[in-house]
Amino acid sequence: MIEPAVDHSLAAENLAVGYDHREIIHDLSVRIPAGKISVIVGANACGKSTLLKTLARLLKPSRGSVLLDGKSIHQIPTREVATRLGLLPQSPTAPEGITVADLVGRGRYPRQGWIRQWTSADDEAIADAMTSTDVLEIADRPIDELSGGQRQRVWIAMALAQETGILLLDEPTTFLDLTHQFEVLDLLVDLNKRDDRTIVLVLHDLNQACRFGDHLIAMxxxxxxxEGNPAEVITEQVVQDVFGLAVKVIPDPVAGTPMVVPIGRHTPRTNAAGGPVAADNAVSGGVGTENPAAKALAASSAANGICRPTQR
Structure with missing residues (x-):
């Protein structure tokens, strides 16, 4: 069985990072809350993935440092970093024909060495990781035969098999349909709740970020x-500033977290009688309108079995 995650600290101080002499991140400092789910949000090319890769030691900053447990991550041996911090990059690739069990087993490689060979503890860690991600029944299937959602669960299982206290994921819901997106995000909440694992992920969907994140970092x-609690970070002004988009922010009718409703240029439509619907009324549920969002808000207290942030 996977051991409870040990509290590890992850922070960045005065980072400057770039590609080909072009600086992407400028003098950035951040401290990742331990035992929480942190979500990095922002427009395309704002530096989200660059920050995550730098935190994972895939990129070396030109200035500043990433601190893992208070020590520069570039001063820690690679194998040791891999026992503390796991990474699921964008669109990971696997060798052709490799099975689920074999891929998940590769998550144990950082814990192998010249002296320490494969043990029953490795088998238990792999089995527990596959059970946690609900892929045990497909252990013998090749990765290339799986659906997108199944593949993502397998990659997460491999990261879990490393038994790291910190898990970084770069856009884990990209290219997944809505059902599989929520399967992956629900799984991450389960993992966080089970052993207070520190999870950092990049997401594009602001509403999913607000519902599933404890701590948001807007870039x-x-x-x-x-940065801070979703209710503090996701305001109409911040969304306008970060994304250049006019929105209304209302309570999510299911989770009570902020829900972003874009206004757009073509928001006014026609109602059932053929007349125009005012943009403010369409969002906020003005007098005399039949507003589905308002009805959902009124009924939200009846929702059962929903993972709300306050219950985590």
Whole structure:
């Protein structure tokens, strides 16, 4: 059985990171809350993935440092880093024909060595990781025969098999349909609740970020614009500043977290009688309108079995 995650600290101080002499991140400092789910959000090319890769030691900053347990991550041996921090990159690839069990087993490689060979503890860690991600029944199937959602669960299982206290995921829901997106995000909440594992992920969907994240980090042009509780970070002004989009922010009718409703240029439509619907009323449920969002808000207290942030 996977051991409870040990509290590890992860932070960045005065980072500057770039590619080909072009600086993407400028003098950025951040401290990742231990035992929480942190979500990095922002427009395309704002530096989200660059920050995550730098935290994972895939990129070396030109200035500043990443601190893992208070020590520069570049001063820690690679194998040791891999026992503390796991990474699921964007669109990972696997060798052709490899099975689920074989791929998950590769998560144990950082814990092998010249002296320490494969033990029953490795078998137990792999079995527990596959059970946690609900892929044990497909252990013998080749990865290339699986659906997108199944593949993502297998990659997460491999990261779990490393038994790291910190798990970084770069856009884990990309290219997944809505059902599989929520399967992956629900799984991450389960893992966080089970052993207080520190999870950091990049997401594009603000509403999913608010519902599943304990701590949000909003970025623009390589810098952090706002960070903290989703209710503090996701405001109409911040969304306008970060994304250049006019929105209304209302309570999510299921989770009670902030829900972003874009206004757009073509928001006014026609109602059932053929007349126009005002943009403000369409979002906020003005007098005399039949507003589905308002009805959902009124009924939200009746929702059962929902994982709300306050219950985590």
């Amino acid at each position: 623009k042009d390589g810098a952090i614009v706002a």
